[in-house]
Amino acid sequence: KNEVEQSPQNLTAQEGEFITINCSYSVGISALHWLQQHPGGGIVSLFMLSSGKKKHGRLIATINIQEKHSSLHITASHPRDSAVYICAVRSDGQKLVFGQGTRLTINP
Amino acid sequence: DAGVTQSPTHLIKTRGQQVTLRCSPKSGHDTVSWYQQALGQGPQFIFQYYEEEERQRGNFPDRFSGHQFPNYSSELNVNALLLGDSALYLCASSWDRYNEQFFGPGTRLTVL
Numbered sequence: 380k381n382e383v384e385q386s387p388q389n390l391t392a393q394e395g396e397f398i399t400i401n402c403s404y405s406v407g408i409s410a411l412h413w414l415q416q417h418p419g420g421g422i423v424s425l426f427m428l429s430s431g432k433k434k435h436g437r438l439i440a441t442i443n444i445q446e447k448h449s450s451l452h453i454t455a456s457h458p459r460d461s462a463v464y465i466c467a468v469r470s471d472g473q474k475l476v477f478g479q480g481t482r483l484t485i486n487p
Numbered sequence: 488d489a490g491v492t493q494s495p496t497h498l499i500k501t502r503g504q505q506v507t508l509r510c511s512p513k514s515g516h517d518t519v520s521w522y523q524q525a526l527g528q529g530p531q532f533i534f535q536y537y538e539e540e541e542r543q544r545g546n547f548p549d550r551f552s553g554h555q556f557p558n559y560s561s562e563l564n565v566n567a568l569l570l571g572d573s574a575l576y577l578c579a580s581s582w583d584r585y586n587e588q589f590f591g592p593g594t595r596l597t598v599l
Contacts, residue, residue: 383529409585420524420575422590465529472543473520473584477529 382406385466385478393486398453400481402466405447412475413440413451414465422465425451456485489514491580491591499597500568508563508594512580519561520588521553522577530577536561537584565596573598 383404392398402411413425426433426440428449433440437456442449453460466478492511500506512519518537522530532545536555555561559580565572575595579588 412587414590420577420593420595422530422577422579422593424587424589427587467529469585473518473535473537474532474543474545475520475522475530475588476532477522479529 381479382470382476383466383468383478385464385481387481388479389482389484391484391486392456394457396456396485398456398460398483398485400451400464400466400483402449402451402478403447404449404466404468404470404476406468406470406476408444408447408468408470410469411442411449412467412469413449414467416463416465416480418462425464453483458485458487461485491516491578491589493576493578493591493594495594496592497595497597499599501599502568502570504568504598505564505566506568506596508565508576508578508596510561510563510578510580510591512559512561512578513589516580516582516589517559518581518584518586519555519559520579520581521561521563522579523547524575524577524593526574533563535584542584568598570598572596 439452463480467475520535521533524530534544575593578591581588
């Protein structure tokens, strides 16, 4: 079993819908990252959080340390949000352990 | 302010060859981490360099080695290339080892 599990693996929605991507992890962590990867490979860091909730524009990330679970929400989704969203945790020292990613497609 | 840069963008090698990938960190960053991302998978941690020393290493064989220079730029070397080394190699930089990492665009390595 992977240390970091994401669900769903693939998600297709219509423009304007509210999107939720989930991340569960099985190890103790010092921080959790949400990343966005577009076709071609470039990765953009969206959030780094260790407790509570963070919001940036239409994106919201929450984490529940006790339940070892985090969610990434996108409000009023748009086709430009289509990308792979990756959850990564920092547990053992400095390294990041990544989930397998969630491929999000927003149709107009 | 330039972000993290990597070179080359794409590279094709044959089995048994050696390759060197390069990374320049974001201005003000002193830590560089390298990751391997196979097609359809999440990235896997290779190693991290801080103060010109390898500070932590993932589960990669000794064929994977690296270096960090005094200007904080870094190289990833892979010897005796295997077909399975074909992947996107990502570099990420941060200020200090525990802060948020910023990723470069990656180098796509194809081994034939």
